[in-house]
Amino acid sequence: MSQTTSKRKATAAQAAESRTGAGGRAGGASVHASVANEIGSRIVRGDYPPGSILPNEAQWSQTFNVSRSAVREAIKMLMAKSLLASRPKVGSRVEPRERWNLLDRDVLAWYATSPGRETFMRTVQEFRYIIEPEATAFAAVRRSDEQMAEISKACQDMGAATSLEARTEADTRFHLAILRAAGNDLLVPLGVLIESAFDHLFRYVTREGDDLDHAQKLHEAIERNIRLRRPDAARNAVRRLLSNTDRIIGANQAPSDA
Amino acid sequence: MSQTTSKRKATAAQAAESRTGAGGRAGGASVHASVANEIGSRIVRGDYPPGSILPNEAQWSQTFNVSRSAVREAIKMLMAKSLLASRPKVGSRVEPRERWNLLDRDVLAWYATSPGRETFMRTVQEFRYIIEPEATAFAAVRRSDEQMAEISKACQDMGAATSLEARTEADTRFHLAILRAAGNDLLVPLGVLIESAFDHLFRYVTREGDDLDHAQKLHEAIERNIRLRRPDAARNAVRRLLSNTDRIIGANQAPSDA
């Protein structure tokens, strides 16, 4: 009965098809990883709203043409992220959103590719406004010389970057280095937010040469204030940078898709 | 192996016994969950430092007297939390600390039961100082009436609480309600930090009647400033509360072990 696999299952079958079938790219992801990716993506996208019951393991197994073990491992990964909880006889139920671990790399990636990602990115940006000023103030006090060197290097690389990718990469590195230099281990995992924000926002923030110059100056002000160990000035500099970013995003946010 | 038959009968009991370690709670938990607990706990505790290789799946399987599938599901859960990464032939390698998802409920719990939890709790407390003032300021601006009701209710419950447990519960509820009222979805998952802090710190912070009264007044000041929609005053009130908490913890932190 499983012989006639209905391949119309569209996006779902892609992952499975790419391994079993002849056509797809065989590169990279393991089976359980791609299954977890697909299911997690669907949950975050809203295909299965919180409180609803997912198809059972056997059904997923058929849908993706993979063994039940692979499905189970994928589900266990999603359970570890608190996206769902399983119980015998009832199945896997999607957990309420407030239990999801939004700071998880994968969940964040799924959010970033789901509808409503514009709203989510604004949330991320606002969140940066909450943590980055204070974190930078801490960095201005507690940074080591090595950490300062990383920050300065990233800042220089930003200025010297010739491509948009290189500049974004250095920008990310700059902010991550500051988080690390703040000396609070709990801040470091929040770096994934910044990475996500830059990965999915970098198309908006530049193009204009003037904006780019101004942003560079703001970054340099932050670097300088951390270097001179001025926490208050550093905090304010970060605030200026963030509201500048917000302004540019706000101006360019009209085109919903490039 | 003729012992397979006898092992089969003893499986459940022995497994439960072997898993009843420091971090692995055996009561009621499923096998893969308790295995994940035990391994995760050991990793966070430092038994397997970042970069080192864990025993292979077969060895874990023997250690806990569980099937390899159960071990694999446990490992997949730890992979989902970025505590480790597996590759064929090499095994499961512990990821560097900066990749761990410290805001995960389980990871946090493992930290809270590991040596060095004193240090970690100070980190948590400092992190609260970074986010809660700003979050409360947002709450003062954006709260709905329902959210305000939750906050006020929790504040009242704190004052009316007769037991330490009840007071801690209301206290937690108070701070979580504020995070929710701030209107930024990314703040909500940080609530686990507050829960963790209170769960593992409530033994220090009270006892003294004077401190308790003072803390209550500080909480009421926060409630009032959110109610009256005064973000700046609310922010300052939170800072006062946090430094008061720090003061009390600092005074009582002499007994390094309960």
Add this chain to the structure above:
DNA sequence: CGCGGAGTATTTGTCAGATAATTGAACGCC
């Protein structure tokens, strides 16, 4: 008609064993 309790069916949980895929390392060839 309401209700409790036994039974049933469904789903996840756990186990065992086999085979494939991956890859670091040793080995031999040129």
Add this chain to the structure above:
DNA sequence: GGCGTTCAATTATCTGACAAATACTCCGCG
């Protein structure tokens, strides 16, 4: 000495079976 090949260890995947938990049904009883 450099380089491709073989080898071995480990995870990855699949299959099939059975156990455990539990929501649901249904039947008997008050």
